[in-house]
Amino acid sequence: MTGKGLVDxxxxxxxxxxxxxxRVADQLxxxxxxxxxxxxxxxxxxxxxSALYQVGRTTVREALKELESEGAVQVRRGRGRxxxxxxxxxxxxxxxxxxxxxxxxxxxxxxxRVLSVRARPPSAEERDQLGLAGxxxxxxxxxxxxxQDVPLIYxxxxxxxxxxxxxxxxxxxxLFLQLxxxxxxxxxxxxxxxxxxxxxxxxxxxxxDPFLPWLLMVQLHLTADGTPVLCSHDYYRGxxxxxxxxRRSEATGRTA
Numbered sequence: 001m002t003g004k005g006l007v008d009x010x011x012x013x014x015x016x017x018x019x020x021x022x023r024v025a026d027q028l029x030x031x032x033x034x035x036x037x038x039x040x041x042x043x044x045x046x047x048x049x050s051a052l053y054q055v056g057r058t059t060v061r062e063a064l065k066e067l068e069s070e071g072a073v074q075v076r077r078g079r080g081r082x083x084x085x086x087x088x089x090x091x092x093x094x095x096x097x098x099x100x101x102x103x104x105x106x107x108x109x110x111x112x113r114v115l116s117v118r119a120r121p122p123s124a125e126e127r128d129q130l131g132l133a134g135x136x137x138x139x140x141x142x143x144x145x146x147x148q149d150v151p152l153i154y155x156x157x158x159x160x161x162x163x164x165x166x167x168x169x170x171x172x173x174x175l176f177l178q179l180x181x182x183x184x185x186x187x188x189x190x191x192x193x194x195x196x197x198x199x200x201x202x203x204x205x206x207x208x209d210p211f212l213p214w215l216l217m218v219q220l221h222l223t224a225d226g227t228p229v230l231c232s233h234d235y236y237r238g239x240x241x242x243x244x245x246x247r248r249s250e251a252t253g254r255t256a
Contacts, residue, residue, distance in 0.1 A: 018101060019185075020055050021062035027053065028063060032072055032083055043073065043081040071246030096189050096221075098176035099145055099153055099234060111149075112172045115142040115205055119161055129220050130160055130228045137161040141171055144206055151206040154198060154214075154235040163229060175230065184229050186221035193217055193243070198235055213238030 028049075031037045044052065049060045064081060067073040074084050103110045122130065122138045130138070138158050145153040157175055164182055179185050196216035203210050214235045221230040 018097075020059045021066065022097070024049070024053050024055060024059060024063035025066045028067060029072060037083050039083050039085045041083050042079075043083065045080065096186065098174045099155060100174035101176065103145065103147060103152065109147060111146045113144040113146060114171045115144060115202075117141050117171050122158070126158055126231055129231055130158075132160060141175070142202075143171070144202070151208055152237055152240060154202040154206065156233045158231040159229060179229055184223050184227070186229060187224040189219040189221045191217060191219045195238070196235060202235070208237075215241060215243075 028037070028043075032039075037043065043049070043064075046057050046060045046064070049064075050057045053060070064073060068075060068081075072084055074082050076082055100110050100112070118140050119137050120140060122132055122136065126132070126138060127136070132138070139161050141155075141157045141159075143155045143157075144151050145155060159175070159179075163184065164178055170178065176185060194216050196214050198206070198208070198210070198212070198214050215238050217232075217234045217236065219230075219232045219234070220228055221232065222228050
């Protein structure tokens with residue numbers, strides 16, 4: 001396959017501030033979702049994709065590894081990479097992205113409503129997770145994430161005070177983007193999922209039914225060199241969001 005079928009659906013990436021590998025992975029993921037790349041079909045080579053998207057082969061390789069980790073792409077030794085025959089994951093939990101990026105990727109025009117911003121001493125857990133000194137403080141940011149004025153996600157983010165340069169704080173914008181500008185974009189996260197009620201203060205601010213189900217995602221975000229930069233509690237509406245993971249059995253070499 002030469003990738004000719006992908007040419008007509010390549011979209012401009014100039015205004016997109018995310019890493020190139022993430023953008024290329026998105027383009028390929030969309031091509032798979034829309035059927036431009038069909039299940040079981042062989043992907044173009046790294047060299048062909050590099051020329052197609054006008055990026056380096058290292059970028060292409062990183063994008064393909066992301067798709068492989070999601071199960072969207074399979075490697076067949078000696079033959080190349082193929083689109084998985086398994087159903088695509090609608091929101092794979094193996095992919096790290098900001099809430100703003102995730103909602104935008106699903107076609108939502110995102111609005112972030114800032115509910116509060118305050119400096120405070122860290123809790124013992126936050127001090128340990130963020131590796132803070134005894135006299136350090138943190139900034140707590142509380143927001144509602146909306147699409148067409150409908151609240152979808154309630155977020156509480158905690159980051160070390162002073163981690164962002166003075167005068168650059170735009171709390172209604174993506175924290176990932178602001179951390180990236182400071183050279184501190186999260187590359188990995190330690191994540192816990194659990195069912196939860198929405199805090200009472202957030203219920204009042206959102207005006208939503210207090211009996212709605214919510215899925216809480218608790219994350220500690222780290223940079224590529226392992227520096228912890230952000231603790232986040234994101235409450236997703238359980239009636240609108242679901243997350244999927246591809247599970248694989250360990251190869252044992254034994255037959256039934």
